[in-house]
Amino acid sequence: MVTNDDGIDAPGLQALVRVLVSTNRYRVWVCAPDSEKSAVSHSITWRHALSAKQTEISGATAFAVSGTPADCTSLGISKALFSSVPDLVLSGINMGSNCGYHIVYSGTVAGAREAFFYGLPSVSISYDWVGGTSSINDFTLAAEACLPIISAILVEIKNKTYPQKCFLNVDLPTNVLNHKGYKLTKQGNSIIKMGWKQVSSDAAQGGHMLSTMTMEPNSVASNPDAKGVSQEHLLFRREVKGGQVEDGETDYCSLKEGYITVTPLGALTDFFFSLVITSLISMLRHC
Structure with missing residues (x-):
């Protein structure tokens, strides 16, 4: 199956x-x-x-x-x-x-x-x-x-x-x-270090995680100023901050x-x- x-x-x-x-x-x-x-x-x-x-x-x-x-x-x-x-x-x-x-x-x-x-x-x-x-x-x-x-x-x-x-x-x-x-x-301890970024409503969907250490973003870029977002509904999207990779x-x-x-x-x-x-x-x- x-x-x-x-x-x-x-x-x-x-x-x-x-x-x-x-x-x-x-x-x-x-x-x-x-x-x-x-x-x-x-x-x-x-x-x-x-x-x-x-x-x-x-x-x-x-x-x-x-x-x-x-x-x-x-x-x-x-x-x-x-x-x-x-x-x-x-x-x-x-x-x-x-x-x-x-x-x-x-x-x-x-x-x-x-x-x-x-x-x-x-x-x-x-x-x-x-x-x-x-x-x-x-x-x-x-x-x-x-x-x-x-x-x-x-x-x-x-x-x-x-x-x-x-x-x-x-x-x-x-x-x-x-x-x-x-x-x-053996399973290692590699991981993507993730953070958060405030975005506008048209960029809230974010990207697609393709592998252990990479992200493929959508074509719509995030708005660093997050303009047009109501203060009652703040929007945040994950973003890659770096990575941790082991040896061996x-x-x-x-x-x-x-x-x-x-x-x-x-x-x-x-x-x-x-x-x-x-x-x-x-x-x-x-x-």
């Missing part, structure tokens, strides 16, 4: 589903938000009902849901929407990397984490999109680069040897066609070196990481 946080019509999800269907190996279900839900983290809908509308995606059974990524995963694995529980949940492919502390904000990661909460194998997948460099076709390349690890995971699931106490966060580098291979990494073999650093990073997440400690690393390394060697 595939979900995401960019919305069911997003090119990353569409490419992932298309590549999965083209293998003729999988029955693919899609349960994804009906609109963009980026950076909603693990929020869920509690006080009102969700709507689910069947949507046409060639080769798959797909529903657009009026909820968050965590909602979509929860509904999709519940057997209320589909006839059975999926073997594997994939969340992505996100437009922008999800590394370091930004994993906490990510709706993409939450889509996989929700499945993990219910004991299902899951993977969140993100592509390090860079405006002016990346193209829509890169999502197809990213999906194709993920096929070996998806196949390896399903073999481990069939053999009942897949680690049960983690889920995986996969990030693909900008130059995915020339990636350096898979690399098992962490997810962000390895991604920027050109690797496809594979990071186990969950209720992890350094001790637990040492227990699962051998199994994961063995799996990656077969990719």
Whole structure:
């Protein structure tokens, strides 16, 4: 089952589903938000009902849901929407990397984490999109680069040897066609330092976060004087103030070196990481 946080019509999800269907190996279900839900983290809908509308995606059974990524995963694995529980949940492919502390904000990661909460194998997948460099076709390349690890995971699931106490966060580098291979990494502490700027009403929408360390602003610039804004309704927009990047073999650093990073997440400690690393390394060697 595939979900995401960019919305069911997003090119990353569409490419992932298309590549999965083209293998003729999988029955693919899609349960994804009906609109963009980026950076909603693990929020869920509690006080009102969700709507689910069947949507046409060639080769798959797909529903657009009026909820968050965590909602979509929860509904999709519940057997209320589909006839059975999926073997594997994939969340992505996100437009922008999800590394370091930004994993906490990510709706993409939450889509996989929700499945993990219910004991299902899951993977969140993100592509390090860079405006002016990346193209829509890169999502197809990213999906194709993920096929070996998806196949390896399903073999481990069939053999009942897949680690049960983690889920995986996969990030693909900008130059995915020339990636350096898979690399098992730890979550680092990279983060964008954010601030706030008062804006006028026509600039209040702000920009779109594309990756762990970059923002792509809208074409409408903010008004530094915030003229025309009522004092009763002051408007503020986030803006990038800088960044924090760690050194070493962490997810962000390895991604920027050109690797496809594979990071186990969950209720992890350094001790637990040492227990699962051998199994994961063995799996990656077969990719």
